Amino acid sequence: MIEIKGLSFRYSRFAREVLSGVDLRLNDGEIGILLGKNGSGKTTLFRNILGINRPSSGAILFNGKDITKLSRREKARLIAYVPQHIHFGELSVYDSIMMGRISYFGLSAGEHDMAVVDRIINEMGLSSISDRNAEELSGGEKQKVAIARALAQEPKMLIFDEPTGNLDIANEQLIIREAKKLSREKGISILSSLHDPNEALSLGDRFFFLKNGKVAFTGDSGVFSEETIKEVFDADVTITEISGRKVILKNDLQVKENKK
Amino acid sequence: MLFAESRMPFCLVNGLHKKKKKLIAIIILIIAVLITAFASLFLGSSDMSFSEGVGALFKTGDSNMIRIIWNIRLPRILAALIAGAGLSVSGLIMQTDLSNPMASPSTLGVSNAAVFGANLSIIAFAGGFLETGNNVKSFTAGVNPFSTSLIAFLFSTLSIILILLLCRIRSFNKEVVVLAGIAVGAIWTAATTVLQFYATDVGISAAVIWNFGDLGRATYTTDLIMAVVVLFGAVYFTLSSWKLNALLSGDAAAHSMGVNVNRLRALSMLLASLITAVCVSFLGIIGFIGIIGPHIIKRLIGHDHRFSIPGSMLTGSLVLLLADTFSRTAGKGSALPVGAITSLLGAPFFVAIIFSKRGTGHYD
Numbered sequence: 001m002i003e004i005k006g007l008s009f010r011y012s013r014f015a016r017e018v019l020s021g022v023d024l025r026l027n028d029g030e031i032g033i034l035l036g037k038n039g040s041g042k043t044t045l046f047r048n049i050l051g052i053n054r055p056s057s058g059a060i061l062f063n064g065k066d067i068t069k070l071s072r073r074e075k076a077r078l079i080a081y082v083p084q085h086i087h088f089g090e091l092s093v094y095d096s097i098m099m100g101r102i103s104y105f106g107l108s109a110g111e112h113d114m115a116v117v118d119r120i121i122n123e124m125g126l127s128s129i130s131d132r133n134a135e136e137l138s139g140g141e142k143q144k145v146a147i148a149r150a151l152a153q154e155p156k157m158l159i160f161d162e163p164t165g166n167l168d169i170a171n172e173q174l175i176i177r178e179a180k181k182l183s184r185e186k187g188i189s190i191l192s193s194l195h196d197p198n199e200a201l202s203l204g205d206r207f208f209f210l211k212n213g214k215v216a217f218t219g220d221s222g223v224f225s226e227e228t229i230k231e232v233f234d235a236d237v238t239i240t241e242i243s244g245r246k247v248i249l250k251n252d253l254q255v256k257e258n259k260k
Numbered sequence: 261m262l263f264a265e266s267r268m269p270f271c272l273v274n275g276l277h278k279k280k281k282k283l284i285a286i287i288i289l290i291i292a293v294l295i296t297a298f299a300s301l302f303l304g305s306s307d308m309s310f311s312e313g314v315g316a317l318f319k320t321g322d323s324n325m326i327r328i329i330w331n332i333r334l335p336r337i338l339a340a341l342i343a344g345a346g347l348s349v350s351g352l353i354m355q356t357d358l359s360n361p362m363a364s365p366s367t368l369g370v371s372n373a374a375v376f377g378a379n380l381s382i383i384a385f386a387g388g389f390l391e392t393g394n395n396v397k398s399f400t401a402g403v404n405p406f407s408t409s410l411i412a413f414l415f416s417t418l419s420i421i422l423i424l425l426l427c428r429i430r431s432f433n434k435e436v437v438v439l440a441g442i443a444v445g446a447i448w449t450a451a452t453t454v455l456q457f458y459a460t461d462v463g464i465s466a467a468v469i470w471n472f473g474d475l476g477r478a479t480y481t482t483d484l485i486m487a488v489v490v491l492f493g494a495v496y497f498t499l500s501s502w503k504l505n506a507l508l509s510g511d512a513a514a515h516s517m518g519v520n521v522n523r524l525r526a527l528s529m530l531l532a533s534l535i536t537a538v539c540v541s542f543l544g545i546i547g548f549i550g551i552i553g554p555h556i557i558k559r560l561i562g563h564d565h566r567f568s569i570p571g572s573m574l575t576g577s578l579v580l581l582l583a584d585t586f587s588r589t590a591g592k593g594s595a596l597p598v599g600a601i602t603s604l605l606g607a608p609f610f611v612a613i614i615f616s617k618r619g620t621g622h623y624d
Contacts, residue, residue: 052511072515072518072519072520073518076516076517081513081516083509083513086513087509087513088508088509089507089508089509090562090563090564091562091563095505095564099502102502102503102506102518102519103518107499107502108502133562
């Protein structure tokens, strides 16, 4: 379980707070989604959790242990990251996934590292492309390889930064399925940012709406309301249900039938 | 298919079937470097026959030939091998560190600082420490190449430290490093201009001649010093191959994989710059090797540092050796400065990079 308590961050002593008093809690195997406008602090929160930035105040606890005090390697074995813009530096898919083992092997990969990578490649159905240049794959395949690389770290938690940002619908669904499988089958907690509230609803268990560096609303899918969206995104939407699922429609795109 | 299913417990050989091509490329390069080095021993402006050359190599025959082989050509060939390897691998590391295909060993302004140091030594001290010259006599009698190199190296090191300190205050972010390098480099260039403004014609010509990269200045002592620094850097870079690979995924991704990005970037840039400082201080400016070498190897076998580090060292050695052999044989009796040849080669190479269809790694 990851627990963030009163986390604040500013880039320098005289700069304004980018995050102020963020509280967040995510159980093992749960998928948490961060929603908010551009600049609301989502990426900064990730950078604080990953240890790239140090919080100005507050605590980040994993199963009660303060992770800001862990070494880089220890943290890499606990939390893995799938960035929005994925690069592999022209390495093969196999080597790109092996890269996730750096925190274990340091200098050179051992038998166990190879066994882990082979297992992940098989589980994720990447065997047929394992020799290919990862940089030349399609967007969806790249995303899958990046997830495989993150899994090679054998983490307890995964952070996704806009995982579906650059993907077509088919690949979006593929990544959402993969993410759900990981949380349900392996008990890995996932914290992801998503800009599309409908995608968020189909992926997430808990939702955190960030506004000006603060968690403005939090809860399960019940937290989605027209007022919440208006408050956080400053956008007019209508929430309706299709086949028992909540669907958010942007008002300018609504068909007349929905307005009746 | 012999290697198709091999999975050996060592990073260099996992997935060996793909790596086989890369290993073969490296072996071919080693052979090419050895053959070129051997051949260039017997090429030059003297009318030495092959048999005379071989005899001289075994220290038999004409004493002049022995002197040419052992005192002139061999230290020069060794310098080409060492400086070529050093400048090329430094270029590769800079390009990785800064995610920029145009980054070179001189991106941190090291060469500009070396030029200023050498100019100061030649113009103000006539190549020595204490002789305040600026007259023809002191240039002809008092020039001490070693102290010129030493002063050039001191200023290069000062420049590196200055830039790393500037980055430490702000961050080792790629943009900060490049901008700090440009700014500090510009200061050295301006200072050199001021210095040259007050120099005599003889002083200026001596200083300008120093700037031309020339392997003819190499001695066994300078070769040994360069070899130690290049070897030290190469060992560190090789041990950091996987981490440097992680850096190609971007800073945040590398950090999340447990890599201390700031330390890796600072240390590798420091070593790459030191290698450059030593080579430039002893040999003068040898442009573009740090761009040509890594780009050839990235095109041939890709960016994976486990292979591109030894590969770029070999390519750098080969290119510099070929350029120097050309310079020795083309200008009968007066060897062209090799720096001019590598720069002449380098400019079209830049154009080729810009217009090439295939990328060479990711660069934000």
